[in-house]
Amino acid sequence: MVSQVEAQHALLKEMTAGFLLVAYGHKRESYRARLWAYQVQFDMVLRGLIEGNPRLKLLPAPDVKLRERFRAAREKWIELLSITKSVAEGGVVDPDCISDVTAKSRQLALELSEAVDRYKRL
Numbered sequence: 001m002v003s004q005v006e007a008q009h010a011l012l013k014e015m016t017a018g019f020l021l022v023a024y025g026h027k028r029e030s031y032r033a034r035l036w037a038y039q040v041q042f043d044m045v046l047r048g049l050i051e052g053n054p055r056l057k058l059l060p061a062p063d064v065k066l067r068e069r070f071r072a073a074r075e076k077w078i079e080l081l082s083i084t085k086s087v088a089e090g091g092v093v094d095p096d097c098i099s100d101v102t103a104k105s106r107q108l109a110l111e112l113s114e115a116v117d118r119y120k121r122l
Helices: 002-023 028-051 064-088 095-121
Strands: none
Touching: 002 028, 002 064, 002 095, 028 064, 064 095
């Protein structure tokens, strides 16, 4: 679980960077495709951290408070995804959302870190 969350942190950084690269016009189609793939992967792992996923070798979160922490992370993820999904699918980047994406990405990373800390205390 801890290594999957660490991988989620790396994916989150990649998604944020990809979004920014698309926003600034750098290899847009390439980074849109990466952004979409990262979103799918991130979502699958985050669901697995909550509910378990045998394919990913993840058991469901073993504690109610840990599940709540991962659900809080999922809520932050849904907020971030609502902004970035259309861009991954070919939409135009609204310049006003760039700061939102970076802020929501940081909030999500913090939620994931707090979940790992909770898990380590079990």
